[in-house]
Amino acid sequence: MHAADAFVAALRADLGPDRVVTDPEVAATHAVDWTGRFHGVPPAVVRPRTVDEVAAVVATAIEHGIALVPQGGNTGLVGGATPCDGEVVVDLRALAAxxxxxxxxxxxxxxxxxxxxxxxxxxxxxxxxxxxxxxxxxxxxxxxxxxxxxxxxxxxxxxxxxxxxxxxxxxxxxxxxxxxxxxxxxxxxxxxxxxxxxxxxxxxxxxxxxxxxLVPPAGPLATALVGFASTAAAVEAASVLRRSLAGLEAVELVLADGVALVRSVTGLPAPLAAEAPVLLLVEAGDHVDPERRLAEAVAGLDGVLDAAVAVDGPRRAQLWRYREEHTSAISTVGPPHKFDVTLPAAALAAFIDDVPDVVAAVAPSARTWCFGHAADGNVHVNVTGLAPDDEAVADVVLQRVADLGGSISAEHGIGRAKRRWLHLARTPSEVGAMRAIKAALDPHGLCNPAVLLPPP
Ligand SMILES: Cc1cc2nc3c(=O)[nH]c(=O)nc-3n(C[C@H](O)[C@H](O)[C@H](O)COP(=O)(O)OP(=O)(O)OC[C@H]3O[C@@H](n4cnc5c(N)ncnc54)[C@H](O)[C@@H]3O)c2cc1C
The missing domain is CATH 3.30.465.10 (Uridine Diphospho-n-acetylenolpyruvylglucosamine Reductase; domain 3)
Structure with missing residues (x-):
């Protein structure tokens, strides 16, 4: 019997048939990542409901030499939860208490x-x-x-x-x-x-x-969308707000082309009366008068072209949509290659301004979309119009990030998408230490084997 079949039979005998799904139509719903870039064909999807059942899954996988890909909401953006090499998917969503x-x-x-x-x-x-x-x-x-x-x-x-x-x-x-x-x-x-x-x-x-x-609740919130004449002015403003605005909850950056795309997908109106090439979404909480405090903080920033400030829930939610709809809107253009990177503060603005040209140098017909978490130096570079296996753009973008002293993964992880470039962020001895930890805690090499660490 094939190892996967023996694994399925053993687990069904142990946990009951309903925990192990082999129906190809159901398996297919776990086989593609959120971006649509990574695909796989899992021989089975396992759905444990307790920690003991998860332990039984791992023990059976060890016995039969079956590689496992843990999966939660499958919203990851680096292909880490996709069974591209025929791994069994372990769907952990039933452990939801x-x-x-x-x-x-x-x-x-x-x-x-x-x-x-x-x-x-x-x-x-x-x-x-x-x-x-x-x-x-x-x-x-x-x-x-x-x-x-x-x-x-x-x-x-x-x-x-x-x-x-x-x-x-x-x-x-x-x-x-x-x-x-x-x-x-x-x-x-x-x-x-x-x-x-x-x-x-x-x-x-x-x-x-x-x-x-848990953290203390923020108190009543005010949200502002602020238009700037340049990326440098917006990045400087993010730094000023971090230093001066107590209760600061978020400082997000979007660019005019991304906002236009969001508007074309959602039908949202223009966010500000004045056209602005760069916008910050700023949110702060204050128990006394959040609207006045945020408006005063925005008024004190340099390079502001226009701003809208809101405190009521629906209007704040609308301002957030100009930022939050970016990921979905970009996916309507085509499966994006995603580079979730962080830059030192001093390099951030120039990187955002230059990266479309860096991409165009190796992929002239591709489009580059940038947005991100400005206060953290974290920009999401999304590139559409590339073949799924294109690596030339990753080579130049991630190398540029490394040259500027940044990180090739800020918050999405390395996954499958970036493991070939791990050396740009970690020294050989660090990768060696990671391999030693992996060997100690996953000695059979069955836990998400194609993710994070490059092949030796
Ligand atoms: C619209 C949108 C916006 C997003 N914005 C952000 C953002 O602002 N910041 C951010 O950090 N991320 C963001 N993400 C990415 C994503 O939501 C996060 O990476 C999230 O943590 C993934 O959770 P998940 O349950 O969907 O995990 P999955 O996608 O299912 O898995 C992600 C990784 O975790 C592993 N994994 C899953 N569950 C387990 C488990 N129980 N045990 C061990 N390993 C496990 C998987 O194998 C995989 O490697 C965004 C995604 C989308 C679609």
Whole structure:
């Protein structure tokens, strides 16, 4: 019997037939990434409902030598959850309970399959907030966000997922289950295994639950969309706001061509009376008078062409759409190649201005779309009009980032998409240390083997 068939038969006997799906039509719904760039044909999709069932899946995979790709909401943007090499998909969305909410300490435990929106709702219900947020909140899961160390729209205030993480429960590639979900805030009892699994992209094991730190709610929010004459003026303004505006929650950057695309897809009206080549979406919370404070802060910035400030929910939501609809709108042009990169503050504006020419030099008919988290130096360079396997653009864009002292992955991870370029961000000895960790925690090499680390 073929190894995959034996794996399926053994797991069905152990967990019951409904946990193991081999119907090609169902499997196909797990076989393509969100961008449409990466495809695979999984022999099976496994749907465990408890940590013990996940442990049974890993034990059976070890017995039969079957590679596994963990999958949550499948909103990842680097092909990390796609079974391109015939791996079995482990769909973790059924582990979706929120438990042990501590409204006094500001913590909760969430199963790996819990969506980020459900964590946010549970936090609100306890009088707190969850510090990480982004447009895919309704589908992206706790497991996926831990595995990618997701950043998002409020990184400037609360940092990435790693900063919210107090502990994890996971089944490692060794088959062992680790469970450290502390009820305390401070805990430095040795190696921080949660931090190690955070950002490991499913290569060390399968996260089944996370203990999450909550943050104080922001208070009433004001949101501004501010048009600038140049990228340099917008980047400088982001720095000024970080230093001067208390309660700053988000500073996002979009460009005129991206806004025009969003408008053509959504039918939104022009955001400002004046045409602006670069716009910042700024949000801040304040318990006294958020609108006045934000308007005053914007009025004090250099290079502003026009601005709109809102405090009521629907109008704020509309301003956010000019930013949040970018990812979807760009995908209507065609499957994008995504380069989620960070630059030192001093290099950010020139990089954003230059990168279309860097792309055009090797792909004249491609289009480049930039937007991102301005306060974090994080720009999402999206390139449409390329063949799925084109690597020339990645070569020049990622090399440019490295030359400027930036990082080739800010928050999406390395995945399949960028593992060939890991050496631009990590030294050989660092990659060697990562391989040693992988060998220790996934000695059979069955946990997402084609992700993050390049082939030796
Ligand atoms: C519209 C849109 C906007 C986005 N904006 C942002 C943003 O602002 N910031 C940001 O950081 N990301 C953003 N993303 C990317 C994406 O939402 C995140 O990477 C998210 O963390 C992925 O979660 P997921 O549950 O969908 O994971 P998946 O896509 O299913 O998986 C992602 C990776 O995690 C691994 N994985 C999944 N679950 C587990 C688990 N339980 N245990 C171990 N490994 C696991 C997978 O194998 C894969 O390598 C955006 C995506 C979209 C579509």
């Amino acid at each position: 929120v438990t042990d909410v501590d409204p006094v300490g500001g913590q909760l435990t969430a199963g790996a399959g819990t969506t980020v929106a459900d964590v946010q709702a549970a936090a609100r219900g306890a009088g707190w907030a969850y510090g990480v947020d982004w447009a895919a909140r309704d589908s992206a899961t706790v497991g996926g966000s831990v595995a990618t160390d997701a950043g998002g729209l409020r990184f400037v205030r609360h940092g990435s997922t790693r900063r919210q993480l107090l502990g994890v429960e996971a089944v490692l590639g060794t088959g062992a289950t680790i469970r450290h979900l502390p009820a305390v805030e401070k805990d430095n009892t040795g190696y921080d295994l949660a931090a190690l699994l955070c950002g490991s992209e499913g290569t060390l094991g399968l996260v089944t639950a996370a203990r999450l730190r």
